[in-house]
Amino acid sequence: MKVTVVGAGNVGATCANVIAHKELCNEVVLLDIKEGTAEGKALDIWQTSPINLYDTRVKGCTNDYAATAGSDVVVITSGLPRKPGMSRDDLIATNAGIVRSVTENIMKYSPNAIIIVVSNPLDVMTYCAFLTAGVDSSKVFGMAGILDTARYRAFLAEALDTSPKDIQAVLMGGHGDTMVPLPRYTTVAGIPVTELIAADKLEAIVDRTKKGGGELVNLMGTSAWYAPGAAAAQMVEAILRDQKRIFPCCAWLQGEYGLKDIYLGVPVKLGKNGIEEIIELQLNADEKDLLSKSAIAVKEVMDVLDNMQTAAK
Numbered sequence: 001m002k003v004t005v006v007g008a009g010n011v012g013a014t015c016a017n018v019i020a021h022k023e024l025c026n027e028v029v030l031l032d033i034k035e036g037t038a039e040g041k042a043l044d045i046w047q048t049s050p051i052n053l054y055d056t057r058v059k060g061c062t063n064d065y066a067a068t069a070g071s072d073v074v075v076i077t078s079g080l081p082r083k084p085g086m087s088r089d090d091l092i093a094t095n096a097g098i099v100r101s102v103t104e105n106i107m108k109y110s111p112n113a114i115i116i117v118v119s120n121p122l123d124v125m126t127y128c129a130f131l132t133a134g135v136d137s138s139k140v141f142g143m144a145g146i147l148d149t150a151r152y153r154a155f156l157a158e159a160l161d162t163s164p165k166d167i168q169a170v171l172m173g174g175h176g177d178t179m180v181p182l183p184r185y186t187t188v189a190g191i192p193v194t195e196l197i198a199a200d201k202l203e204a205i206v207d208r209t210k211k212g213g214g215e216l217v218n219l220m221g222t223s224a225w226y227a228p229g230a231a232a233a234q235m236v237e238a239i240l241r242d243q244k245r246i247f248p249c250c251a252w253l254q255g256e257y258g259l260k261d262i263y264l265g266v267p268v269k270l271g272k273n274g275i276e277e278i279i280e281l282q283l284n285a286d287e288k289d290l291l292s293k294s295a296i297a298v299k300e301v302m303d304v305l306d307n308m309q310t311a312a313k
Contacts, residue, residue, distance in 0.1 A: 001025035001240055004068040004110070006102050007077035008032035008060065010222075011118060013041045014229025015075055015236075020045055020056040022233070024240050029068050030060045033078075038062060069109040073239055075143075075232050076129065078102050079119035081223060088121075092304050095119055096128045103132040111135075114239055114274045117142040117250070118232050122175040124301045126250045127263045131309075137252035138274040144175035145248025145265040146231040151212040152181055155205045160196055162188060169193075170281070171209075171248050172265050173294030179265065180290045181206045185281065235270060242272040246279065256280050257288075259295050262302065 003025045005016045009032075016030045030045075032038040042060030049055070061067040068074070079095040099119050106113060115133060117126040117140070126142035133140050149171045157164035166189040173180035183202055186193040193202065208215070216224040238245040249268045253259045256266065256278050269277040283291065 002027045002029070002071045003236055003240075004029040004031060004071040004074045004106070004113075005077065006031050006068075006074065006106070007079070007119075008034070008038035008041050009077060010225030011228045011232070012075070012077040013045070014225050015077065015118075015232045016042070016058060017045050017048075018230050018233035019236055020049070020058050021052055021054055022237060023054045023056050024233075024237050025056060025072070027057045027059065029071070030058065031063070031065070031068060032060075033063050035062050065105040065109050068106065071106070071110040071113045073116065073236050074106050074110060074113045075116045075118060075236065076102055076106075076125075077118045077232070079125065081120075088301070089304055089308075092121060092124060092301065093308055095121070095125055096305055096308070099125050099128045100132045103129045107133055107135075113139075115140045116232055116235050118228060120175075121301055123250055123263050123265075123298045124305050127302050128305060130252060130263070137254075138276070141252070141268070141275055142175075142250030142263065142265075143228070143232045143235055144250050145171050145267075146234055147228050148175065148179055148181075148209060148212065148265075149248055150227055150231060152186075152205065152209040155208055156186070156188070156193065156197075159201060159205060160188060167193075170267055172267070173291055174264060174298040175250065176213075176297070177210050178290075178294035178297045179210055180287065180294055181209055182281075182287060184284070184287070238270040239272060239274065244269055244271045244276070246270075249275065251275055251278055253278070257283070257291060259291075262295055262299055264291075264295055264298055 005012045030038040030042045038060035042058045046058040119125040122144045130140040153167040170185040171181045267279040268275045
């Protein structure tokens, strides 16, 4: 088994590190465009193998996609963060160019790979990779829901003074302020969370979850990496070990939830074939309304990419 992580920044390096430590595959290839960065981080990770006792080989390379040949899973973390004065459209244009180039190169050397997109803006970059890859949508999807639910569950564990291991939650919609946490589907050791916490406190936690990424940027001056990297690695594990786990992922919808031709966060079953099933929950009217609003916001950003591609032709 072989996994490639494209982008040796904080998220990519963390993802590669977790994959190696868990011995999910024989080899992890870390690739970046900056000379020496991937090589150095890969070497540093590999030097922990005698300490943490794992055999997964970790290799770094600079822009050499031939080294990624035969990858079973590819995680794309490449892209630039939004800079001061940079418009949303500028960010989309820049990162879409990066994701498009990465995807083309990956497909050249690993045509059967399953692709997990982590690059932002997440939903539209997953759409960009899907258009470029030209493969079934079950093999191209995005990481966001696992990260968002992890934040939600971590906040709940703090508030309830309980183990995060016992908390299960579902979250849907786009990755951002319009995400849709679902308290009705949130449980603690099987107990509905609404029976354990006051409504106003739960609402505050939901709101904090929606702004979770921004909270970290405000604290550190940069975006998060430990949780996003670990979340992407958990998806890799579900695929390589064919675990059939139910996770919220950014998936291509073709009529599910009354939505069509859109990448949006929904619960799916992840296994060796990628997304093996999209699970449709019975949402109530309020939940449907929130999901619809989230879909509209995501579709607006996808339309920006479509218009850019039309203008380029």
